[in-house]
Amino acid sequence: MKILAIGAHPDDIEYGCGGLLIRGADAGHEIFLHVLTDGSATTDADRKTEQSTAAEMLGAKELFWGGFKDTGLVQNRELIVALENIIKKVNPDVVLVNAPGDAHQDHEALANCAVTACRYQKRVLFYHDYTTLNFQPDTFIDIGDVLDRKRALLACHASQVNKQNPTGLDLLESVGALAAYYGFMAKVRYAEAFRPLRNLIEPI
Template sequence: MAGKSVLAVGAHPDDIELGCGASLLAHAAAGDVVTMLVMTGGESGPGAGERHAEQRTAARTLGAALRWGGLRDCAVVSDTTTIGIIEAVVAETQADLVYVHAPEDSHQDHRATAAATLSAARRLSRVLHYQSPSTLAFAPTVFVDITAFLSGKLAALGAHGSQVEFSAMVEPDAVQASARHWGAQARIGYAEAFAPTRMVLDLAPVPARPADRRRSGSRVVPAPRRPAAAGR
């Protein structure tokens, strides 16, 4: 995945950091270009006047570019307007991989953002869903080793000071415990977990061994037999 374009979509400030912040740090460390698309400014929650500035600081902490969807908190719907906003950022970034909320969630903005992103990313071969504190059903089968990036994730979440202060969902101990839980499931130290809609692995082809066979164009040519020894 090195050198790829990665897009993470979230309904509110801090959603992306909670769901896949450490994985975005890992992508940036691998040389990938990372973009965050935040659909609303979180105006209906605590610290409404601070959340844009907090999100900008968090994006810098993750080494990510930041885009805003410009929609209203608690009023996101999966319509052509929302799909078009996401499609425009997918096209702008030429995204190879998209992260977004899990579809089954008790927050209507999360559900709508997930549905609109699936439509906007319908031609992409890599779409992964992350867990939110309000996710209702989540059965991940893809894990990212974030052992080296957990502290960076916590730093990015710390940029959302209004949420850390007023929301138990952003409590650092809970975030670390979740990462340890998924790490145990993945047989590693700490992990972020994802449920794929699609996840195509781009593997390098394995060359044929010349000792086994020789190729001429597209035709397989058997190796010549050695002449029989005299006297046999």
Template sequence: MPRVLAVGAHPDDIEMGCGGTLAMHAASGAQVTMLVLTTGQAGPGEVSRRTKEAQDAADKLGARLIIGGLPDGGVTAGYETVQHIEAVIREVDPTIIYTHSEHDSHQDHRATAAATIAAGRQSPTIIHYQSPSSRAFDPCLFIDIEDFLSTKVAALACHVSQVVESSMVDLDQQGINAEYWGRLARCRYAEPFEITRVRLRQGGRKELGVEI
């Protein structure tokens, strides 16, 4: 069974990018861990409130949550960030890692992607999700989330300070986005991903929801 690690810069980044996919993994019995590198302290809402929202969202997805203490707006791709992610990788030993795309206009997202690739250089699978600030996003992997779109939306709705009370994210748009990518994937709803690498094992083992 996959051991899944999703790495994001801020609370709600992971849910936005791959919440449906994480819910799918958890429903299949996978161990799912979410590593959020900052508390999002530079954004709206008190840190304690954002932390609780993040925990509530992780609970909706069936994931374990780890929140780091890196500076919001000042995440780098250097030693401190790489070491932070490496420590979690050693603990979780993930078979699949999800993180931001390197093609992103937000500096924290780019740094998180680069640091995750460095920290996960021995990991078999590293996949990159889309953010609202992604640019030149060019997915070649699509995961069917028809059965899990409602769970993704419920998780995002937990982030009241960032979603419900903010104009930055529209919950209604999630279905539209998923339907758009689903059309490209020949299914109803999908999440799109770029790939650093993917290793699929033969012999009936399920990875990424695919049996080969």
């Protein structure tokens, strides 16, 4: 199976669905990453290198860059076409992407454009990113066995781990808190959560 994960910035994908991707790669699925911006708006750090390191750790088959300006994503034809081009190239079985309803304009623009770009995709799941709002998931994956590896994946984004936020939690702690919360909802110890745009399933 081919899994395409899309994120507005370096670290979005690892934060939202790193556990699913680790489990997917372990199961022999092919992982493709599409990151729309280089995340350079608020830091001098080389976030493209951080993202490449994470992709390598994940064993991703390919990492695509959108080349858009960080904080400059808007819901327009250009972004939709960029997403469509990678979807055509990869021909994924599953697409994972930022969720509509997000306090960051890049996440919001990407999510809305993805709804259009994925209009013929049979399995599209929105993930919970750092600034997602009003997220009501109904689809979960158990990441209890891979949470430490998810943290290691996120730690590749070293410039982001201690970035300022009002909770006092660093990036790795916050992802652990989310995993425990969604684990409680999913009736396992730790989980990642998703909201499907569309989810074609097989007979159970």
